[in-house]
Amino acid sequence: MALSRSLPELAHVISSCTNRIYDAYDDEGIPQPSFDAGADHFSGPFTPAIETSRVKLLEALDELRALIVGPAGHVFFLSFLIPAHTATLHTLYKFEIAKHVPLDGPISYADLAARCGLSESSTQRRIRAAISLRIFDETPTGLVQHNAASLALGTTTLHDWLGMATEELAPAALKIAESTEKYPACDDPTKSPFSLANGGKGDKDLFGIVSDQPARMERFAKAMAWSMKVPGMEPRYTVDNLGWEANCPRVVVDVGGGMGDLCKAMLDKYPSIETAIVEDLPEVAAQGEKAVLAKHKGRLRFQPYSFFTEQSVKNADVYVWRCVLHDWPDSYAETILRNQIPALKPGARLIFNERCLAAPKARDHVQEQFARACDTHMQSCANAKERTYDDWASLFAKVDPRFKLRSVTTPLHSALSIIEVVWMGGSSQAGDLDIHSQDPTGKALLTEHIPIDQASVSGASVDVPRDYLLAPDEYETSLDGSELSYMPERVSPMVGTHSKSDGEWREVRIVDHSRVSRHWLFDDECD
Numbered sequence: 001m002a003l004s005r006s007l008p009e010l011a012h013v014i015s016s017c018t019n020r021i022y023d024a025y026d027d028e029g030i031p032q033p034s035f036d037a038g039a040d041h042f043s044g045p046f047t048p049a050i051e052t053s054r055v056k057l058l059e060a061l062d063e064l065r066a067l068i069v070g071p072a073g074h075v076f077f078l079s080f081l082i083p084a085h086t087a088t089l090h091t092l093y094k095f096e097i098a099k100h101v102p103l104d105g106p107i108s109y110a111d112l113a114a115r116c117g118l119s120e121s122s123t124q125r126r127i128r129a130a131i132s133l134r135i136f137d138e139t140p141t142g143l144v145q146h147n148a149a150s151l152a153l154g155t156t157t158l159h160d161w162l163g164m165a166t167e168e169l170a171p172a173a174l175k176i177a178e179s180t181e182k183y184p185a186c187d188d189p190t191k192s193p194f195s196l197a198n199g200g201k202g203d204k205d206l207f208g209i210v211s212d213q214p215a216r217m218e219r220f221a222k223a224m225a226w227s228m229k230v231p232g233m234e235p236r237y238t239v240d241n242l243g244w245e246a247n248c249p250r251v252v253v254d255v256g257g258g259m260g261d262l263c264k265a266m267l268d269k270y271p272s273i274e275t276a277i278v279e280d281l282p283e284v285a286a287q288g289e290k291a292v293l294a295k296h297k298g299r300l301r302f303q304p305y306s307f308f309t310e311q312s313v314k315n316a317d318v319y320v321w322r323c324v325l326h327d328w329p330d331s332y333a334e335t336i337l338r339n340q341i342p343a344l345k346p347g348a349r350l351i352f353n354e355r356c357l358a359a360p361k362a363r364d365h366v367q368e369q370f371a372r373a374c375d376t377h378m379q380s381c382a383n384a385k386e387r388t389y390d391d392w393a394s395l396f397a398k399v400d401p402r403f404k405l406r407s408v409t410t411p412l413h414s415a416l417s418i419i420e421v422v423w424m425g426g427s428s429q430a431g432d433l434d435i436h437s438q439d440p441t442g443k444a445l446l447t448e449h450i451p452i453d454q455a456s457v458s459g460a461s462v463d464v465p466r467d468y469l470l471a472p473d474e475y476e477t478s479l480d481g482s483e484l485s486y487m488p489e490r491v492s493p494m495v496g497t498h499s500k501s502d503g504e505w506r507e508v509r510i511v512d513h514s515r516v517s518r519h520w521l522f523d524d525e526c527d
Ligand SMILES: C[S@@+](CC[C@H](N)C(=O)[O-])C[C@H]1O[C@@H](n2cnc3c(N)ncnc32)[C@H](O)[C@@H]1O
Pocket: 207, 221, 224, 225, 255, 256, 257, 258, 259, 279, 280, 281, 284, 305, 306, 307, 308, 321, 322, 323, 324, 327
């Protein structure tokens, strides 16, 4: 979305969304948002209606702020504030300042400084910088006390997240330019910006660097588990949209599953899952095993496994991967996937719960900032990347055509997509067709499944009922029948703005499961 709305338009969006949220919080019995000590750290989960208003409001606020500070001011403040904020946040983490502020009342700067092992003036400067960021509070008499944000830092694993962000992500991010210059177009994780920032000699990737440092490994695992609480990242978006009510797997393996939070949510939602196995590096698996809740005992276990070796759990129904392959460049992701093949029974499902990057400008700035920040961190940590739909499709197709990309679903307001791949086993077979489409705002990726009896894929032709295609005359079947070709010269001015029952569509993907496919964007026609 371009910065094109007028100030009164933005003011209207801000006012109406804010009022809607205010009323909805009251209606739903959700406390009104507050930073006062004692307020909820997170006020969600929200209903889809509240979430929609939040997303629109945050985008309008971001746009309005950019317009008001102006183009040059916008760049200036970004570049001036971010290093200072990072310094403040890092100091809070390193000296555990929030943990040293009493939970039951204020403390003087002198006493707090003594507890933290800092000088009084340094403590005061960092705390006052933090207060400007709405972290901590100061009494009228000049004592420090908690607000809701500093309490979250002092009492939850948000603190581990802060450590991960300021001690792992930030130094690595600052090495991106140097590493791009030193190793142009490199996709070797041992030569990543993270490796440079950690004095690596080009022989160890991130996990190799931190795996013999238990405290860093533990922080990493706790930080990842905490990140599941961020709006848009919660496991509920995934577990509620798996569609397992009808065909629930008995055995699920969560590969690189960290502390097992996704598996735990699956076990809670689907009682028919008999066994869930979380695989991770030995240090992480040991941490996870210690934290198995009584209610999951007997159904959940942790198992050390490196995905650079052959998958050891054979014949599971589903293998889940949440935010794992984005840590690895294509050549490594290919190896990881190949290592799974000997374990897979025909029909086994692989669920990749990962980002599916949108086309430029297809999503709001605020959503896109989050997605692009993740992509940046993947580059800095491992020379890896977030992937587009095409990247995913070609990765699976390259590893083995028997990996059939069955569907890509992005639940409304979820930052992650559910990418479902089926292992066909045996020789390559024709399958059903899925049509994936994205609404004009890029927020919802809709999937339509065309069963094999309606869409037949045979050696020489692809038959799709005409009304499944938005503009049937604009497609031609290729000679070997493996792809539908889009014929741009036949594009009518209306292509891409065809309406189906639920509105206009921007992006259409045709997936032929016998040879996963292509997608077309109709951006020009939509704009
Ligand atoms: C980005 S985290 C994702 C964790 C978890 N799936 C989640 O969503 O919170 C990537 C995970 O991959 C694990 N990992 C890294 N290298 C691995 C390997 N060679 N074999 C198995 N797991 C590995 C890490 O320990 C970490 O838990």
